[in-house]
Amino acid sequence: MKVERELPSREAYELLELVRDVAERELRTRAAHFEDSGRFPRDTFRLLGDIGLLTLPFGEDIGGGGQPYTVYLQVLEEIAARWAAVAVGMSVHTLACHPVVAYGTPDQQAELLPQMMSGHTLGAYSLSEAHAGSDPAALRASATEGPHGWTAQGTKAWVTHGGQADFYTVFLRTSPDPRNGISCFHVEADTAGLIAGVPERKMGLRSSPTAEMHFENVFLPADRLIGTPGQGLAVALSALDAGRLGIAAVAVGIAQAALDYAVGYAQERETFGRPVIEHQGVGFLLADMAAKTEAARATYLAAARRKDSGRPYTRQASIAKLVATDAAMAVTTDAVQVLGGAGYVLDHPVERLMREAKITQIFEGTNQIQRLVISRHLAVPTL
The missing domain is CATH 1.10.540.10 (Acyl-CoA dehydrogenase/oxidase, N-terminal domain)
Known part of the structure; x- marks a missing residue:
């Protein structure tokens, strides 16, 4: 549709x-x-x-x-x-x-x-580590300053495009300060000592490589520091609000695809002499799927309008990510149910959509983290 x-x-x-x-x-x-x-x-x-x-x-x-x-x-x-x-x-x-x-x-x-900006290069965002997925202040991969630049050591985890990207935006610890000890660097893929791990074997998004990136005495020239030393956490968080809106939109696309396929199947499949969409049990299920999808779309667009107008949107981005990804998980699960046994086999795409929806509840901050962000903003006046 x-x-x-x-x-x-x-x-x-x-x-x-x-x-x-x-x-x-x-x-x-x-x-x-x-x-x-x-x-x-x-x-x-x-x-x-x-x-x-x-x-x-x-x-x-x-x-x-x-x-x-x-x-x-x-x-x-x-x-x-x-x-x-x-x-x-x-x-x-x-x-x-x-x-x-x-x-x-x-x-x-x-x-x-x-x-x-040419479209000929592809970037990767390297923030998470195995022990610090939702707590970037706990990063351990580090960069030590020398006379001509920095030397990086450590491992970044869950890097989308790991081993395939042309450049990496990387966040490394440059001092022990828990809040102001992280810095941001631009790293070209062919930099000596930057080594991609074996891609993860994933439940979904299998065509999108996710891998660890290892920094083994990687020299980073001084002009590859983005922002000032210790500003990295602020840089990372400023980007994540927009990234959460991106994942919200992706989740709605997944939900819409599942809804469209389920509706088409329900119009063609007949039981008891009529299309299954005419049975109230299925029709109401599809109606709920449509309502969740449209509500999620409206939520991410409301947050995007705040961003476009220059207003704060951190809370709204977390709400959009939470609402849209939970909706995608619910809608894709129900799409499998509408198809019945057919939804469980690889001949139909809804099982893949269900697997893809799951990761949207996890990356760019788990939905538990989104609830934490939202709750912390409730006592703060909205501008």
């Missing part, structure tokens, strides 16, 4: 039509095969980069698409409805570009942004 959208300009409507067309032709037809084989679709990201989709929310003055977040997120949703791993990759690339855009010096931006 084509989603009815409210967009701010004719250009935005044309962009969404282009995205739907490309996603139908180039993504939907390939997704199942790449997911089954666990192959990374690097050529797909090159295609999306060539048509300008990898840098949509960044300003035109630096080579981006100049689109508001309300538009960019709906692009992610359309992509996710066809191939969630690709949409996640787009969101991660945006996350990896953010520190240079927001905190880089003019010289760093002049050197790095042309390639980052």
Whole structure:
């Protein structure tokens, strides 16, 4: 079912039509095969980069698409409805570009942004560690300052695009200070001593590689520090709010795909002499799935409008991530139920969508962390 959208300009409507067309032709037809084989679709990201989709929310003055977040997120949703791993990759690339855009010096931006905004390079965001997934202040991977730069040691975990990215935005401990001891670095993939681990064997998003990245005496020139020493945690958290909106949009795309498939199946499958959609038990289940999906979409768009207007949106981003990903898990589970036994086999995509929905409740901050963020903001006046 084509989603009815409210967009701010004719250009935005044309962009969404282009995205739907490309996603139908180039993504939907390939997704199942790449997911089954666990192959990374690097050529797909090159295609999306060539048509300008990898840098949509960044300003035109630096080579981006100049689109508001309300538009960019709906692009992610359309992509996710066809191939969630690709949409996640787009969101991660945006996350990896953010520190240079927001905190880089003019010289760093002049050197790095042309390639980052070209669509020909793909970024990775390296914050988490095995013991510090939801507590970035507990990072142990470190960088020690020397006369000409920094030397990095340690291991980052759960790196999307690990071993495949062209550059890594990496957060390393540069002092013992628990809050102001983390710094942000831009690291090229071919830097000596940067070694990718074996990709994780995952429940879903199998075409999106996730791996540890090992830093073995990695020398980082002084001009690869983004922001000031000790500013890394602020840099990381500023990016995560936007990243959570990206995952919310991806989750809604997954939910929409599951809803659409379940509705189509329920219209064609007959029991007791009529389509199963006409049975109240199934019809009401589908109605609840539709309500959850549309409510989740409205929630992430409300948060995006705050971001676009320059207002604080941390609490709203956490609400959107929580609501949308819980909705995706519920909707995909119900889609399997609508199909019955057919939903449990690989012949239909709903089992894959259910597996993909699960990770959205975990990365970019687990939904338990989102509840913590929301609860802490309840006593703070909203601007």
